[in-house]
Amino acid sequence: MSETLLIDRRWIARGAERASTARFLLWLAPWVFLLLLGIYAAGLCLYYGLNQTNMDNRFAFGMWIFADLAIIAMGAGAFFTGFLVYILKQEDLKPVLNSAVVVGLTCYSGAVAVLMVDVGQPLRAWFTFWYPNTHSMLTEVTFCISCYLLVLVLEYIPVLLRNRQLHKIPSFLVFEHQFHKLVPVLAGVGAFLSFFHQGSLGGLYGVLRGRPFAYRQGFAIWPSTFFLFVLSAVAVGPSFLMLVTAAAEKVTGRRLVQPSVFRKLGFISGVLLAVYVAAKAIDTYVWLNITSPAVGFGPWDFYSYKPFSSGLLFAAIVPLGLLPALLLIMPFTARKRGWLLCGAALACGGVLLNRFVLTVQTLALPTLSFDEFLQYTPSWQEVATFGGVIAYGVIVYSLSYRYLPLFESSKGADKNVSLD
Amino acid sequence: MFPWIDGFHWTATHIIFLSLFFSAVLVILSTVVSAIWHVFSDFRAHRAAEMCWHGNFEELPEGERRCRHQLAGRVASRTCDNAFDCRSCVNYPRFASLPANAPTKSVAVKYSDKLLYHRGHTWVRPEWDGTYSVGLDEFATHLIGRPDSVKLPSPCDDIEGEGIAWRMTKNGHEIRVRSPLSGTVISTGGPDSGWYLKILPYGPPNLRHLLSGPEVPGWLAAETDRLQLQISAPRAGPCLADGGTLMPDLMDAEPKADWDTVLASTFLDS
Numbered sequence: 001m002s003e004t005l006l007i008d009r010r011w012i013a014r015g016a017e018r019a020s021t022a023r024f025l026l027w028l029a030p031w032v033f034l035l036l037l038g039i040y041a042a043g044l045c046l047y048y049g050l051n052q053t054n055m056d057n058r059f060a061f062g063m064w065i066f067a068d069l070a071i072i073a074m075g076a077g078a079f080f081t082g083f084l085v086y087i088l089k090q091e092d093l094k095p096v097l098n099s100a101v102v103v104g105l106t107c108y109s110g111a112v113a114v115l116m117v118d119v120g121q122p123l124r125a126w127f128t129f130w131y132p133n134t135h136s137m138l139t140e141v142t143f144c145i146s147c148y149l150l151v152l153v154l155e156y157i158p159v160l161l162r163n164r165q166l167h168k169i170p171s172f173l174v175f176e177h178q179f180h181k182l183v184p185v186l187a188g189v190g191a192f193l194s195f196f197h198q199g200s201l202g203g204l205y206g207v208l209r210g211r212p213f214a215y216r217q218g219f220a221i222w223p224s225t226f227f228l229f230v231l232s233a234v235a236v237g238p239s240f241l242m243l244v245t246a247a248a249e250k251v252t253g254r255r256l257v258q259p260s261v262f263r264k265l266g267f268i269s270g271v272l273l274a275v276y277v278a279a280k281a282i283d284t285y286v287w288l289n290i291t292s293p294a295v296g297f298g299p300w301d302f303y304s305y306k307p308f309s310s311g312l313l314f315a316a317i318v319p320l321g322l323l324p325a326l327l328l329i330m331p332f333t334a335r336k337r338g339w340l341l342c343g344a345a346l347a348c349g350g351v352l353l354n355r356f357v358l359t360v361q362t363l364a365l366p367t368l369s370f371d372e373f374l375q376y377t378p379s380w381q382e383v384a385t386f387g388g389v390i391a392y393g394v395i396v397y398s399l400s401y402r403y404l405p406l407f408e409s410s411k412g413a414d415k416n417v418s419l420d
Numbered sequence: 421m422f423p424w425i426d427g428f429h430w431t432a433t434h435i436i437f438l439s440l441f442f443s444a445v446l447v448i449l450s451t452v453v454s455a456i457w458h459v460f461s462d463f464r465a466h467r468a469a470e471m472c473w474h475g476n477f478e479e480l481p482e483g484e485r486r487c488r489h490q491l492a493g494r495v496a497s498r499t500c501d502n503a504f505d506c507r508s509c510v511n512y513p514r515f516a517s518l519p520a521n522a523p524t525k526s527v528a529v530k531y532s533d534k535l536l537y538h539r540g541h542t543w544v545r546p547e548w549d550g551t552y553s554v555g556l557d558e559f560a561t562h563l564i565g566r567p568d569s570v571k572l573p574s575p576c577d578d579i580e581g582e583g584i585a586w587r588m589t590k591n592g593h594e595i596r597v598r599s600p601l602s603g604t605v606i607s608t609g610g611p612d613s614g615w616y617l618k619i620l621p622y623g624p625p626n627l628r629h630l631l632s633g634p635e636v637p638g639w640l641a642a643e644t645d646r647l648q649l650q651i652s653a654p655r656a657g658p659c660l661a662d663g664g665t666l667m668p669d670l671m672d673a674e675p676k677a678d679w680d681t682v683l684a685s686t687f688l689d690s
Contacts, residue, residue: 009678133427139437
């Protein structure tokens with residue numbers, strides 16, 4: 001493309017075809033507007049306090065916590081792909097590794113940003129580290145997410161330094177080379193940290209004895225939700241990565257990864273989802289028949305309030321659990337891109353529903369005889385802040401796609417020498 | 421967090437939790453420190469230029485990494501996997517002994533059998549005093565014409581093979597020319613001198629990585645084809661001229677071409 005249309009050509013990798021600068025800016029414009037609106041809404045919340053939201057003392061977890069849980073589950077693709085490539089040596093997933101890092105970074109940094117608005121008092125954020133309450137799952141979540149965000153930033157640096165202009169600076173290039181050698185260490189630490197914070201996010205609900213809808217028995221100090229959250233996150237991470245890649249392919253009009261990479265991601269996601277669905281089904285059976293009756297709640301007491309009917313439970317396990325697992329695993333459907341993406345979308349939908357139910361339904365249901373069923377609708381500030389995070393993710397991913405090598409094909413030298 | 425902070429308890433939970441946390445932080449920090457330490461070591465040991473070149477080489481499209489033996493017609497197809505460093509290529513003797521079959525069509529620029537050529541479009545000429553003159557070949561000279569500015573190293577500066585020897589600008593584009601050999605700069609010339617640098621190598625140089633003989637016309641023919649495709653109009657189909665010579669001052673003659681890409685390909689830059 002001629003340089004008049006691509007005025008930022010020097011920053012784009014040689015040989016990479018990208019949209020004209022004007023078209024790219026046009027694509028970014030609505031997202032920048034959404035981001036600015038989100039920043040304004042977050043500013044209102046930080047300045048005036050949580051009276052800008054529709055949460056209250058009883059409905060203390062709302063849209064933001066649901067968004068946090070959902071985004072962090074989706075971002076699990078980063079640590080899991082790193083774990084598969086660097087620890088389990090699944091080299092054929094390397095082409096999506098950089099993309100997974102960017103997805104993970106945007107997900108986690110977005111989630112932390114929303115959490116900071118939700119918690120408020122950012123000037124006292126360091127208290128959680130300085131005076132940790134080691135009996136709280138939230139402390140573990142805070143520590144692990146902060147550390148893992150640092151890991152993701154560090155994993156992003158080598159990708160960033162491969163920008164065409166930054167690559168010309170010798171010290172950056174050598175640092176990228178040396179740091180790249182150590183990334184497997186970070187991948188291992190990332191897997192460790194992610195395992196615990198994904199689990200602790202689930203454990204957070206499982207230990208709520210005063211909320212029978214969420215309370216679960218488990219193993220040692222960890223309730224069953226700890227393990228279910230880990231399983232669901234690693235199951236849905238590759239699916240979300242597939243959806244993001246497919247969306248990038250749709251927007252750019254280019255084939256970015258080989259179909260075999262999609263199939264492998266789909267198969268891994270499907271197998272893990274099947275294990276999750278089985279574990280979830282057993283957990284639900286134990287909860288409905290043993291855990292819940294032991295605290296005085298009948299199996300269907302939780303599902304007598306609309307709109308939270310038993311259909312939600314069925315949907316989370318069958319059409320958004322078992323069905324996508326089959327679509328992703330069965331060779332007949334996994335061979336077809338449409339079915340594969342459909343399975344991935346349903347899998348993500350299932351985890352979104354699970355996080356929504358655990359966050360919102362848990363708080364909406366009455367637990368004491370004088371309690372009432374609560375309803376909550378997020379305020380525009382909450383919606384705009386969430387929208388801002390989505391916009392932030394799209395902007396960072398778009399800029400990364402344009403200026404960094406997100407999808408690498410293994411270039412290996414041609415060793416087939418012909419003497420003809 | 422620490423024993424002297426209010427709220428710290430000498431309990432197993434506290435100690436295990438904080439130990440795990442501090443271990444993770446220590447591993448993360450030591451990773452960063454280790455990387456920075458290795459960077460300093462690489463610069464001190466003069467490995468940095470070579471590492472940069474290897475990094476750039478991996479970024480080159482496969483079409484620009486063709487082996488010299490393919491260019492000479494000794495093998496039908498081979499991609500270099502050794503960063504154009506034939507000095508350490510274990511396959512070099514095997515392929516070099518094969519008969520050359522360089523392209524017979526005329527090459528668009530002049531070249532000399534007395535010069536050794538680097539893939540980054542510089543030439544090397546041994547001088548009587550043990551130094552080596554380095555200049556831009558005719559392909560690069562025709563492309564750039566007269567540069568707007570030239571930034572040469574100072575005499576007594578050390579330069580590394582494949583590192584950046586000198587920089588030029590033309591029509592707002594920065595051109596980084598790679599050094600074909602390592603050594604100390606003895607004197608500097610410029611566009612009017614016909615040569616740019618005189619280099620005294622650190623020891624008896626091994627120049628096996630430089631092109632010579634039938635490899636040169638094959639390489640220049642491939643470079644001319646590449647150039648034609650890169651500067652052709654975006655909507656024009658792929659077509660190549662058979663014959664003719666490369667016109668001088670091409671950057672001035674075709675200002676709307678994608679010179680950023682052309683210059684990067686020509687000078688093996690990223």
